Amino acid sequence: MNGWTAAGTALLLCGFAPAACGVATGRARRRVPAQNVATTFLSLVFLLLSQGFARPAYVDTALMLSVLGPAGTLLFVRLLADQLADHPPGQRWLRVLTAVNYVAVAAVVLPLCVATGPGRAMVKLLVIGVLLALGCRVATRAVQAAAAMGHGRGAPAEGMSDDR
Amino acid sequence: MTRALAAGGELLVWWAALTLLWIMLIGPVDTLEWVVGAGAGLVAAAAARGARRAVGDR
Numbered sequence: 001m002n003g004w005t006a007a008g009t010a011l012l013l014c015g016f017a018p019a020a021c022g023v024a025t026g027r028a029r030r031r032v033p034a035q036n037v038a039t040t041f042l043s044l045v046f047l048l049l050s051q052g053f054a055r056p057a058y059v060d061t062a063l064m065l066s067v068l069g070p071a072g073t074l075l076f077v078r079l080l081a082d083q084l085a086d087h088p089p090g091q092r093w094l095r096v097l098t099a100v101n102y103v104a105v106a107a108v109v110l111p112l113c114v115a116t117g118p119g120r121a122m123v124k125l126l127v128i129g130v131l132l133a134l135g136c137r138v139a140t141r142a143v144q145a146a147a148a149m150g151h152g153r154g155a156p157a158e159g160m161s162d163d164r
Numbered sequence: 165m166t167r168a169l170a171a172g173g174e175l176l177v178w179w180a181a182l183t184l185l186w187i188m189l190i191g192p193v194d195t196l197e198w199v200v201g202a203g204a205g206l207v208a209a210a211a212a213r214g215a216r217r218a219v220g221d222r
Binding site for chain 2: 056063120123124127
């Protein structure tokens with residue numbers, strides 16, 4: 001076991017596992033944001049294990065997750081919009097989760113970039129990092145829009161209207 | 165004429181960016197990969213322009 005696999009295992013146990021518990025239990029207002037955090041952490045775990053085991057192919061799994069994770073969150077936001085409107089998540093809670101996401105992405109991707117060195121592999125890592133950060137931002141905005149519908153019924157929030 | 169040029173320019177920018185992204189994300193780069201990447205980039209560029217128009221002003 002080297003430092004990368006140790007970090008990946010630690011993130012799997014201390015990051016992904018609690019997030020997965022959050023996805024599996026409780027109300028939609030907790031499950032939906034936790035789903036996005038869980039996919040971000042899992043993507044970062046794949047990146048760390050890819051470096052630890054020297055298997056660049058694992059990076060492709062992280063790339064797929066960085067695209068499909070936020071897309072899945074958006075789908076669940078749409079499907080569970082009523083529940084999110086009835087019981088909206090706290091704004092402070094969402095901000096904390098977003099900050100945790102950003103910090104985790106930076107804390108994993110930047111050291112990996114340093115270890116990889118300049119080249120196409122580093123560009124790929126940066127693309128994954130940007131996708132994860134943007135995905136978190138978009139998913140959080142979607143949850144906030146769904147929650148805002150609960151505060152002002154009859155006035156659809158930005159991005160949640162069907163009349164386009 | 166201006167609109168056609170603008171549309172062509174936008175497609176060209178999307179195509180160049182997406183082909184470059186393809187080349188960055190794959191493993192070994194050879195001639196065949198450039199050809200496949202350029203073809204896929206062109207299709208994706210058309211889709212990207214369509215998506216941009218769908219969410220933005222038409």
